[in-house]
Amino acid sequence: MIDERTKDLPAERPLERRKGFEDLFSNGTVSGERTVGDYDLFDFGPTDYPDFTLPGDYGGTSGGAVWRIYLNVDGEKPEIAAVRLWGMPYYQTKKDGGGHVLTCHGTIGIYGALLAPS
Template identity: 85%
Template sequence: MVRTITIPTAAVSDAMAAHTIGFARLEVRDHIEDAIGAGSGTLVSIGKVHGILTAAHVLTNLPDQGEVGIIEYRGQTLHFRKRTIEMANAAKIVLRGDAYGPDGPDLAFLRLAADTIGWFKALGSFYNLLKHRSDASGSPPSPAFTDAVVGMIDERTKDLPAERPRERRKGFEALFSNGTVSNERIVDGYDLFDFAPTDYPDFTLPGDYGGTSGGAVWRIYLKVDGEKPDIAGVRLWGMPYYQMKKEGGGHVLTCHGTGGIYGALVEPIVAKWPEEAVDE
């Protein structure tokens, strides 16, 4: 027997929003600074090392020095604050194939400078990869679950009314959409899977998923043994980095799986900062 349960999207997406950020390149257009969406990321920690999990092609397209904008999706009162990081003070770890494509690898980590970690913690929270690295192989908190993708959607970026002369305001939108994991496979030692967002008649999916690269696929475990369904736990399950159109419409997102996130990426981080990247 198949049982359908309903949980308000806000109750689930708020938990993901605490870890989600977007990147923005800062440019000058018509003598006014502009912010251009440049991919998504997830706040993560490995011991005392705090940073952003993202796609390699997202990180390599950001400058090595100069300011990069940070887009936040949690809360309503912070929308028009300008948040930036200085890339010269950050450190990059990149795992990337010779060519950009569905076979990857396309994983990266941006270590944040110590003086920025405090305000990042005020914006959201860092997902502890060392604490949760056994989640994929351990006992799940519930047998019932759903998977959802979170990431910025470039086509929904819009200019907003300015309140002062020589000011430009931009609105950035992130997608939270449940969907189906399929075609799990190993390519050159990396575990990959496809994710297809669910198309609902009362919700319009994006025509293009540009901007979602570097975001996250979350596995949301559901507590369904009572009359009122609830969330039993959430786990970082993947990272989207490539999109393909499906026959008949819609898209499939190619994602790195838990082996790449908790293994292949964590290993060089621990090797680079061995005294800090230890479980606390």
């Protein structure tokens, strides 16, 4: 969870601490695919829209996910055909002019580790 999108909530019982979380769902651009050592990496740049404020800091997204969503566009309303986990962000870099690029582990690092025979 992105720290700046969390907030303390009032307790309902004595000695209780409550925290509110807000998730973030944003499309973006994948670029800079590369292999460094044994890791496949890519950069993800969230799209900035005038009517939505992206976080000023993505601290807390490590362990989050970048998903690739495939659509069937037949007629007026697109339908989701498939969803694939595409990456896991772990590092942020500020872009010149504002915004961020998130460096992510790619599919080989995710699925290769999960599906590798032991």
